[in-house]
Amino acid sequence: xxxxxxxxxLELSATDPRSVRGDxxxxxxxxxxxxxLDRGLRVLDLVADLPSGLTMTEIATNLRxxxxxxxxxxxxxxxxxxxxxDEDKRYQLAAGIIRLAKAVSQDLRSVALPLLGxxxxxxxxxxxxxxxxxxxxxxxxxxxxxxxxxxxxYRAGQSHPxxxxxxxxxxxxxxxxxSSERYEVTQARVVGYVVTHEEVIPGTWGVSAPVSVRDGxxxxxxxxxxxxxxxxxxxxxxxxxxxxxxxxxx
Numbered sequence: 001x002x003x004x005x006x007x008x009x010l011e012l013s014a015t016d017p018r019s020v021r022g023d024x025x026x027x028x029x030x031x032x033x034x035x036x037l038d039r040g041l042r043v044l045d046l047v048a049d050l051p052s053g054l055t056m057t058e059i060a061t062n063l064r065x066x067x068x069x070x071x072x073x074x075x076x077x078x079x080x081x082x083x084x085x086d087e088d089k090r091y092q093l094a095a096g097i098i099r100l101a102k103a104v105s106q107d108l109r110s111v112a113l114p115l116l117g118x119x120x121x122x123x124x125x126x127x128x129x130x131x132x133x134x135x136x137x138x139x140x141x142x143x144x145x146x147x148x149x150x151x152x153x154y155r156a157g158q159s160h161p162x163x164x165x166x167x168x169x170x171x172x173x174x175x176x177x178x179s180s181e182r183y184e185v186t187q188a189r190v191v192g193y194v195v196t197h198e199e200v201i202p203g204t205w206g207v208s209a210p211v212s213v214r215d216g217x218x219x220x221x222x223x224x225x226x227x228x229x230x231x232x233x234x235x236x237x238x239x240x241x242x243x244x245x246x247x248x249x250x
Contacts, residue, residue, distance in 0.1 A: 043070070047091055052090070052092075053091055082096045092134065111246055112141065119239065120146075120224070123145075123238055125224040126151050126154070127222065129141050130171070130221055130222075135162055137221075166207055167208045169208070170223065171219050173189050175219075191240075192209055194207070209222060
C-alpha cells in the first residue's frame with residue numbers, strides 16, 4: 001500500500017483485502033445475473049412448449065424453483081411483453097416474442113407478407129395476419145390491395161377479444177374443442193375458415209383461417225375484410241389456401 005505525503009491519495013495493492021473483497025463481489029454479482037437470465041430463459045422454454053399455458057405453481061414445480069423467484073421472473077417477462085397471464089392465471093407467450101423474432105429470416109411476418117399481398121390482390125380486399133396475445137388477438141401486419149376501387153384500411157397493432165371477429169375465432173378453431181365455444185368456431189374446423197359480420201369493424205365482413213403450425217408455438221390466423229358477402233365461399237377458400245401455404249413455409 002502506498003500513501004502520499006499529504007495523506008490525500010491511497011493506492012491499494014492487488015493483495016489488499018479490500019481489493020479482494022471487491023473482486024469477489026463483482027464476480028458474485030455477475031454470476032447472479034447469469035443465473036437469473038438462465039432461469040428466465042428456462043421459463044420461456046417451458047411456456048413455449050405448452051400453448052395452453054401454465055400456472056405459476058406449475059412453472060415452479062417443473063423448474064424446481066421457489067414460487068417467489070418464479071413470481072419475480074414472470075413479472076419481469078410480462079413487463080417486457082414476453083409472457084401474458086389469462087383470467088385463469090395461466091401464463092403463455094405474448095406478442096413481444098414476435099418482436100424479438102423479427103431478425104430471423106423465416107419469422108412469421110417475413111413468410112406471410114408476400115402471400116398476404118397475393119391474397120389481397122386476388123380478392124381485392126385488405127388482408128391481415130393476427131396472433132393470439134392472452135385473451136386478445138393482435139393484428140401483426142396488414143396488406144392493402146394494389147388494384148381495388150375501394151378497400152378497408154386499418155393498422156397493425158389493433159387488438160380485440162379472441163371471441164369476437166373472424167381472426168380470433170379462427171385461432172380458437174385451431175385449439176381443442178370446448179363445450180362453450182361459438183358455432184362459428186366449430187364450423188371452421190369443417191370448412192377451414194370463419195365468416196363474421198360487423199363484429200369488429202361496422203359494415204364489414206371478416207373471413208379468416210387459422211395458420212396451423214406443427215409445433216403449436218404460433219397461434220395465428222390470416223384473413224380479409226370485405227364490404228360485401230358476395231362469392232363468400234370462393235373468398236373463404238382463397239383465405240384457407242393462403243393460410244396453408246404460410247404454415248408450410250414456417
